[in-house]
Amino acid sequence: MKYFLTFTSLFIFLSFCNAQSLPEGFVYLDQVNSNIQVELRYYSKNNFVADTVDGYTSTRCIISLDAAKALSNIQQELESMGYGLKVFDAYRPQRAVDHFVRWAKNLEDTVNKQIYYPEVKKDQLFEKGFIATKSGHSRGSTVDLTLVYFDEDKKVQELDMGTRWDYFGAKSWGESQGVNKEQRANRIFLRDIMTKHGFKPLKEEWWHFTLRDEPFKSKYFNFEVK
Template identity: 40%
Template sequence: MLLWDGYRPQRAVDCFLRWSQQPEDGRTKLRHYPNIDRAEMFEQGYVAARSGHSRGSTVDLTLYHLATGELVPMGGDHDLMDSVSHHGARGISQVEARNRQHLCSVMAASGFDSYDYEWWHYTLKEEPYPDTYFDFPVA
Protein backbone atom coordinates (compact mmCIF):
# COMPACT_ATOMS: atom_id res chain seq x y z
CA MET A 1 0.00 0.00 0.00
CA LEU A 2 1.02 3.55 -0.65
CA LEU A 3 -0.31 6.16 1.77
CA TRP A 4 -0.89 9.57 0.20
CA ASP A 5 -2.58 11.40 3.04
CA GLY A 6 -3.38 10.78 6.68
CA TYR A 7 -3.76 13.36 9.43
CA ARG A 8 -4.49 16.88 8.17
CA PRO A 9 -4.72 19.80 10.62
CA GLN A 10 -8.01 21.72 10.58
CA ARG A 11 -6.05 24.84 9.60
CA ALA A 12 -5.09 23.11 6.33
CA VAL A 13 -8.74 22.30 5.64
CA ASP A 14 -9.65 25.92 6.41
CA CYS A 15 -6.97 27.08 3.97
CA PHE A 16 -8.39 24.82 1.27
CA LEU A 17 -11.85 26.28 1.88
CA ARG A 18 -10.48 29.82 1.45
CA TRP A 19 -8.67 28.71 -1.73
CA SER A 20 -11.91 27.28 -3.15
CA GLN A 21 -13.51 30.72 -2.92
CA GLN A 22 -10.75 32.43 -4.90
CA PRO A 23 -11.01 33.16 -8.65
CA GLU A 24 -9.95 30.27 -10.89
CA ASP A 25 -6.30 30.38 -11.97
CA GLY A 26 -6.31 27.11 -13.95
CA ARG A 27 -3.17 25.66 -12.33
CA THR A 28 -4.80 22.52 -10.91
CA LYS A 29 -8.18 22.42 -12.64
CA LEU A 30 -7.36 19.91 -15.42
CA ARG A 31 -5.70 17.44 -13.06
CA HIS A 32 -8.02 17.63 -10.05
CA TYR A 33 -11.46 19.02 -10.99
CA PRO A 34 -11.81 19.23 -14.79
CA ASN A 35 -15.61 19.08 -14.92
CA ILE A 36 -16.63 21.27 -11.98
CA ASP A 37 -15.82 24.71 -10.61
CA ARG A 38 -13.52 24.74 -7.62
CA ALA A 39 -16.27 26.03 -5.30
CA GLU A 40 -18.36 22.96 -6.25
CA MET A 41 -15.82 20.61 -4.61
CA PHE A 42 -17.51 21.21 -1.27
CA GLU A 43 -21.07 21.33 -2.63
CA GLN A 44 -20.63 18.00 -4.43
CA GLY A 45 -19.02 16.23 -1.47
CA TYR A 46 -15.47 15.86 -2.76
CA VAL A 47 -14.05 18.02 0.03
CA ALA A 48 -15.49 18.61 3.50
CA ALA A 49 -15.15 21.73 5.64
CA ARG A 50 -14.75 19.33 8.58
CA SER A 51 -12.60 16.43 7.41
CA GLY A 52 -12.11 12.96 8.84
CA HIS A 53 -8.43 13.58 8.11
CA SER A 54 -8.50 16.20 10.90
CA ARG A 55 -9.88 13.60 13.28
CA GLY A 56 -6.86 11.41 12.57
CA SER A 57 -9.09 8.58 11.39
CA THR A 58 -9.05 8.91 7.61
CA VAL A 59 -6.44 7.90 5.07
CA ASP A 60 -6.02 8.29 1.32
CA LEU A 61 -4.13 5.36 -0.16
CA THR A 62 -3.69 2.98 -3.05
CA LEU A 63 -2.02 -0.27 -3.98
CA TYR A 64 1.29 -0.64 -5.74
CA HIS A 65 3.46 -3.47 -7.01
CA LEU A 66 6.13 -4.10 -4.41
CA ALA A 67 8.55 -5.58 -6.97
CA THR A 68 8.41 -2.61 -9.36
CA GLY A 69 7.11 0.27 -7.27
CA GLU A 70 4.49 0.97 -9.94
CA LEU A 71 1.03 2.02 -8.88
CA VAL A 72 -1.74 -0.49 -9.51
CA PRO A 73 -4.16 0.90 -12.14
CA MET A 74 -7.28 2.18 -10.42
CA GLY A 75 -9.01 4.14 -13.17
CA GLY A 76 -8.64 7.81 -12.34
CA ASP A 77 -5.94 9.61 -10.44
CA HIS A 78 -5.82 10.27 -6.71
CA ASP A 79 -7.65 13.49 -5.83
CA LEU A 80 -9.55 13.59 -9.13
CA MET A 81 -12.87 15.15 -8.21
CA ASP A 82 -15.00 13.52 -10.88
CA SER A 83 -17.57 10.76 -11.20
CA VAL A 84 -14.87 8.38 -12.50
CA SER A 85 -13.45 8.45 -8.95
CA HIS A 86 -16.65 7.08 -7.41
CA HIS A 87 -16.87 3.48 -6.26
CA GLY A 88 -18.79 1.64 -8.97
CA ALA A 89 -17.87 4.25 -11.59
CA ARG A 90 -18.60 3.57 -15.21
CA GLY A 91 -15.90 4.00 -17.79
CA ILE A 92 -13.09 2.16 -16.02
CA SER A 93 -11.68 -1.18 -17.10
CA GLN A 94 -12.47 -4.50 -15.45
CA VAL A 95 -8.91 -4.66 -14.14
CA GLU A 96 -9.23 -1.20 -12.57
CA ALA A 97 -12.62 -2.14 -11.06
CA ARG A 98 -11.13 -5.34 -9.60
CA ASN A 99 -8.20 -3.39 -8.16
CA ARG A 100 -10.56 -0.94 -6.49
CA GLN A 101 -12.60 -3.80 -5.11
CA HIS A 102 -9.46 -5.49 -3.80
CA LEU A 103 -8.38 -2.31 -1.99
CA CYS A 104 -11.90 -1.89 -0.63
CA SER A 105 -12.04 -5.46 0.68
CA VAL A 106 -8.63 -5.16 2.36
CA MET A 107 -9.63 -1.92 4.03
CA ALA A 108 -13.05 -3.26 5.10
CA ALA A 109 -11.38 -6.32 6.63
CA SER A 110 -9.08 -3.92 8.50
CA GLY A 111 -11.96 -1.94 10.03
CA PHE A 112 -12.36 0.91 7.54
CA ASP A 113 -15.34 2.25 5.62
CA SER A 114 -15.01 3.48 2.05
CA TYR A 115 -16.19 6.89 0.85
CA ASP A 116 -18.51 6.58 -2.16
CA TYR A 117 -17.03 9.52 -4.11
CA GLU A 118 -13.33 8.65 -3.78
CA TRP A 119 -11.91 5.16 -4.36
CA TRP A 120 -8.77 6.07 -2.33
CA HIS A 121 -10.48 7.48 0.81
CA TYR A 122 -11.14 5.31 3.90
CA THR A 123 -12.23 6.12 7.45
CA LEU A 124 -11.78 3.97 10.52
CA LYS A 125 -15.19 2.56 11.53
CA GLU A 126 -14.59 2.83 15.25
CA GLU A 127 -12.97 6.24 15.43
CA PRO A 128 -11.46 7.11 18.82
CA TYR A 129 -12.35 10.83 18.40
CA PRO A 130 -15.38 11.01 16.06
CA ASP A 131 -16.36 14.54 17.10
CA THR A 132 -12.94 16.14 17.47
CA TYR A 133 -11.16 18.04 14.69
CA PHE A 134 -7.54 18.42 15.68
CA ASP A 135 -5.45 21.41 14.66
CA PHE A 136 -1.91 20.67 15.75
CA PRO A 137 0.74 21.28 13.09
CA VAL A 138 2.99 18.50 11.86
CA ALA A 139 6.66 19.42 11.62
Protein backbone atom coordinates (compact mmCIF):
# COMPACT_ATOMS: atom_id res chain seq x y z
CA MET A 1 0.00 0.00 0.00
CA LYS A 2 2.88 2.33 0.87
CA TYR A 3 4.43 1.91 -2.59
CA PHE A 4 1.04 2.39 -4.25
CA LEU A 5 0.50 5.68 -2.42
CA THR A 6 4.01 6.82 -3.33
CA PHE A 7 3.42 6.02 -7.01
CA THR A 8 0.04 7.76 -6.97
CA SER A 9 1.52 10.85 -5.34
CA LEU A 10 4.30 10.92 -7.93
CA PHE A 11 1.79 10.63 -10.78
CA ILE A 12 -0.27 13.51 -9.39
CA PHE A 13 2.86 15.61 -8.91
CA LEU A 14 4.08 14.98 -12.46
CA SER A 15 0.64 15.74 -13.87
CA PHE A 16 0.61 19.00 -11.94
CA CYS A 17 4.05 19.91 -13.28
CA ASN A 18 2.95 19.18 -16.83
CA ALA A 19 -0.11 21.39 -16.41
CA GLN A 20 2.05 24.13 -14.95
CA SER A 21 4.24 24.11 -18.07
CA LEU A 22 1.29 25.21 -20.22
CA PRO A 23 0.29 28.85 -20.63
CA GLU A 24 -2.30 30.03 -18.14
CA GLY A 25 -5.79 29.05 -19.24
CA PHE A 26 -4.69 25.87 -21.05
CA VAL A 27 -4.91 22.24 -19.91
CA TYR A 28 -4.33 18.74 -21.17
CA LEU A 29 -7.76 17.42 -22.10
CA ASP A 30 -7.18 14.08 -20.35
CA GLN A 31 -6.71 15.90 -17.05
CA VAL A 32 -10.28 17.17 -17.30
CA ASN A 33 -11.89 14.07 -18.81
CA SER A 34 -9.86 10.96 -19.62
CA ASN A 35 -12.83 9.19 -21.23
CA ILE A 36 -12.69 11.37 -24.33
CA GLN A 37 -10.94 9.52 -27.14
CA VAL A 38 -7.98 11.37 -28.68
CA GLU A 39 -6.14 10.67 -31.92
CA LEU A 40 -3.96 13.63 -32.82
CA ARG A 41 -3.57 12.95 -36.52
CA TYR A 42 -1.02 15.72 -36.99
CA TYR A 43 1.35 13.75 -34.76
CA SER A 44 1.43 11.05 -37.42
CA LYS A 45 1.56 10.65 -41.17
CA ASN A 46 -2.18 10.00 -41.34
CA ASN A 47 -3.04 13.52 -42.50
CA PHE A 48 -3.12 15.55 -45.70
CA VAL A 49 0.57 16.52 -45.56
CA ALA A 50 1.52 12.83 -45.09
CA ASP A 51 4.00 13.70 -42.36
CA THR A 52 4.22 14.73 -38.71
CA VAL A 53 3.31 18.40 -38.58
CA ASP A 54 5.65 21.00 -37.08
CA GLY A 55 4.88 21.72 -33.45
CA TYR A 56 3.41 18.30 -32.62
CA THR A 57 5.79 16.31 -30.42
CA SER A 58 3.20 14.44 -28.35
CA THR A 59 -0.14 12.68 -28.65
CA ARG A 60 -1.61 14.62 -25.72
CA CYS A 61 -4.39 17.01 -26.59
CA ILE A 62 -4.07 20.60 -25.34
CA ILE A 63 -7.03 22.97 -25.20
CA SER A 64 -8.30 25.96 -23.24
CA LEU A 65 -9.70 25.12 -19.82
CA ASP A 66 -13.09 26.58 -20.73
CA ALA A 67 -13.36 24.43 -23.85
CA ALA A 68 -12.17 21.34 -21.96
CA LYS A 69 -14.90 21.77 -19.35
CA ALA A 70 -17.53 22.12 -22.07
CA LEU A 71 -16.26 19.00 -23.85
CA SER A 72 -16.33 17.10 -20.57
CA ASN A 73 -20.00 18.02 -20.10
CA ILE A 74 -20.74 16.85 -23.64
CA GLN A 75 -18.90 13.57 -23.04
CA GLN A 76 -20.92 12.91 -19.90
CA GLU A 77 -24.19 13.52 -21.72
CA LEU A 78 -23.14 11.33 -24.64
CA GLU A 79 -22.12 8.48 -22.35
CA SER A 80 -25.65 8.36 -20.98
CA MET A 81 -26.76 7.58 -24.56
CA GLY A 82 -24.00 5.09 -25.34
CA TYR A 83 -21.77 7.46 -27.30
CA GLY A 84 -18.65 9.52 -26.80
CA LEU A 85 -16.31 12.05 -28.37
CA LYS A 86 -13.15 11.47 -30.38
CA VAL A 87 -10.83 14.44 -30.89
CA PHE A 88 -8.55 14.73 -33.92
CA ASP A 89 -7.13 18.17 -33.15
CA ALA A 90 -7.62 21.01 -30.69
CA TYR A 91 -4.97 23.63 -29.89
CA ARG A 92 -2.72 23.99 -32.94
CA PRO A 93 0.51 26.02 -32.80
CA GLN A 94 1.10 28.71 -35.41
CA ARG A 95 4.19 26.81 -36.58
CA ALA A 96 1.86 23.98 -37.66
CA VAL A 97 -0.23 26.41 -39.71
CA ASP A 98 2.99 27.70 -41.28
CA HIS A 99 3.85 24.09 -42.17
CA PHE A 100 0.50 23.76 -43.97
CA VAL A 101 1.22 26.93 -45.94
CA ARG A 102 4.66 25.70 -47.04
CA TRP A 103 3.20 22.33 -47.99
CA ALA A 104 0.41 23.92 -50.03
CA LYS A 105 2.92 26.00 -51.99
CA ASN A 106 4.89 22.87 -52.92
CA LEU A 107 2.77 21.66 -55.83
CA GLU A 108 5.02 18.62 -56.33
CA ASP A 109 3.97 17.06 -53.01
CA THR A 110 0.66 15.27 -53.60
CA VAL A 111 1.28 12.06 -51.64
CA ASN A 112 -2.15 11.96 -49.97
CA LYS A 113 -4.17 13.72 -52.65
CA GLN A 114 -6.40 10.72 -53.42
CA ILE A 115 -7.26 10.38 -49.74
CA TYR A 116 -7.79 13.97 -48.63
CA TYR A 117 -8.37 16.18 -51.68
CA PRO A 118 -9.14 14.07 -54.78
CA GLU A 119 -11.61 16.63 -56.16
CA VAL A 120 -9.45 19.73 -55.71
CA LYS A 121 -6.30 20.81 -57.54
CA LYS A 122 -3.54 21.58 -55.10
CA ASP A 123 -2.95 25.03 -56.58
CA GLN A 124 -6.54 25.92 -55.59
CA LEU A 125 -6.26 25.12 -51.88
CA PHE A 126 -5.69 28.77 -50.89
CA GLU A 127 -8.28 30.12 -53.30
CA LYS A 128 -10.97 27.74 -52.03
CA GLY A 129 -10.15 28.40 -48.38
CA PHE A 130 -8.86 24.96 -47.44
CA ILE A 131 -5.48 26.41 -46.37
CA ALA A 132 -5.00 29.78 -44.66
CA THR A 133 -2.19 31.64 -42.90
CA LYS A 134 -4.10 31.76 -39.61
CA SER A 135 -6.28 29.21 -37.81
CA GLY A 136 -8.76 29.54 -34.98
CA HIS A 137 -7.18 26.40 -33.54
CA SER A 138 -4.18 28.52 -32.52
CA ARG A 139 -6.42 30.46 -30.12
CA GLY A 140 -6.95 27.26 -28.14
CA SER A 141 -10.73 26.83 -28.08
CA THR A 142 -11.39 25.23 -31.45
CA VAL A 143 -11.67 21.48 -31.78
CA ASP A 144 -11.96 18.92 -34.59
CA LEU A 145 -13.91 15.87 -33.49
CA THR A 146 -16.45 13.18 -34.22
CA LEU A 147 -18.76 10.81 -32.37
CA VAL A 148 -17.90 7.25 -31.38
CA TYR A 149 -19.51 4.18 -29.83
CA PHE A 150 -18.37 0.75 -28.63
CA ASP A 151 -19.20 -2.19 -30.89
CA GLU A 152 -20.04 -5.74 -29.77
CA ASP A 153 -16.33 -6.49 -29.35
CA LYS A 154 -15.90 -3.41 -27.15
CA LYS A 155 -13.87 -1.66 -29.85
CA VAL A 156 -14.28 2.05 -30.44
CA GLN A 157 -15.99 2.82 -33.75
CA GLU A 158 -16.64 6.20 -35.36
CA LEU A 159 -20.12 7.14 -36.50
CA ASP A 160 -20.37 7.42 -40.29
CA MET A 161 -20.26 11.12 -41.15
CA GLY A 162 -19.99 10.70 -44.91
CA THR A 163 -16.39 11.87 -45.27
CA ARG A 164 -13.18 11.45 -43.35
CA TRP A 165 -11.95 14.22 -41.07
CA ASP A 166 -10.01 16.93 -42.96
CA TYR A 167 -11.49 15.99 -46.33
CA PHE A 168 -11.14 18.94 -48.70
CA GLY A 169 -14.37 19.02 -50.66
CA ALA A 170 -18.03 20.02 -50.80
CA LYS A 171 -19.14 16.83 -49.05
CA SER A 172 -17.48 18.08 -45.86
CA TRP A 173 -19.95 20.94 -45.53
CA GLY A 174 -22.15 20.27 -42.51
CA GLU A 175 -25.36 20.47 -44.53
CA SER A 176 -24.05 18.83 -47.70
CA GLN A 177 -26.65 16.94 -49.70
CA GLY A 178 -23.89 14.74 -51.08
CA VAL A 179 -24.12 12.33 -48.15
CA ASN A 180 -26.90 9.89 -47.30
CA LYS A 181 -29.73 10.28 -44.77
CA GLU A 182 -27.97 8.40 -41.97
CA GLN A 183 -24.78 10.40 -42.43
CA ARG A 184 -26.70 13.69 -42.35
CA ALA A 185 -28.48 12.55 -39.19
CA ASN A 186 -25.14 11.78 -37.53
CA ARG A 187 -23.84 15.24 -38.43
CA ILE A 188 -26.95 16.86 -37.01
CA PHE A 189 -26.58 14.81 -33.81
CA LEU A 190 -23.00 16.05 -33.42
CA ARG A 191 -23.86 19.65 -34.28
CA ASP A 192 -26.83 19.80 -31.94
CA ILE A 193 -25.02 18.51 -28.87
CA MET A 194 -22.02 20.75 -29.53
CA THR A 195 -24.13 23.88 -29.94
CA LYS A 196 -26.16 22.94 -26.86
CA HIS A 197 -22.97 23.19 -24.81
CA GLY A 198 -21.72 26.48 -26.19
CA PHE A 199 -19.84 25.64 -29.39
CA LYS A 200 -20.48 27.12 -32.82
CA PRO A 201 -19.95 25.05 -35.98
CA LEU A 202 -17.97 25.93 -39.10
CA LYS A 203 -20.37 25.35 -41.98
CA GLU A 204 -17.65 24.10 -44.35
CA GLU A 205 -16.39 21.36 -41.99
CA TRP A 206 -18.76 19.05 -40.11
CA TRP A 207 -16.03 18.23 -37.55
CA HIS A 208 -14.96 21.81 -36.67
CA PHE A 209 -16.35 23.69 -33.64
CA THR A 210 -15.27 26.77 -31.68
CA LEU A 211 -16.32 27.71 -28.17
CA ARG A 212 -18.56 30.77 -28.50
CA ASP A 213 -17.14 32.43 -25.39
CA GLU A 214 -13.54 31.52 -26.15
CA PRO A 215 -11.11 33.12 -23.68
CA PHE A 216 -8.48 34.14 -26.25
CA LYS A 217 -10.53 35.70 -29.04
CA SER A 218 -7.68 37.60 -30.68
CA LYS A 219 -4.53 35.87 -29.42
CA TYR A 220 -2.73 33.23 -31.47
CA PHE A 221 -0.30 30.91 -29.68
CA ASN A 222 2.79 29.08 -30.91
CA PHE A 223 3.91 26.82 -28.06
CA GLU A 224 4.47 23.15 -28.91
CA VAL A 225 2.02 20.32 -28.36
CA LYS A 226 4.16 18.22 -26.03
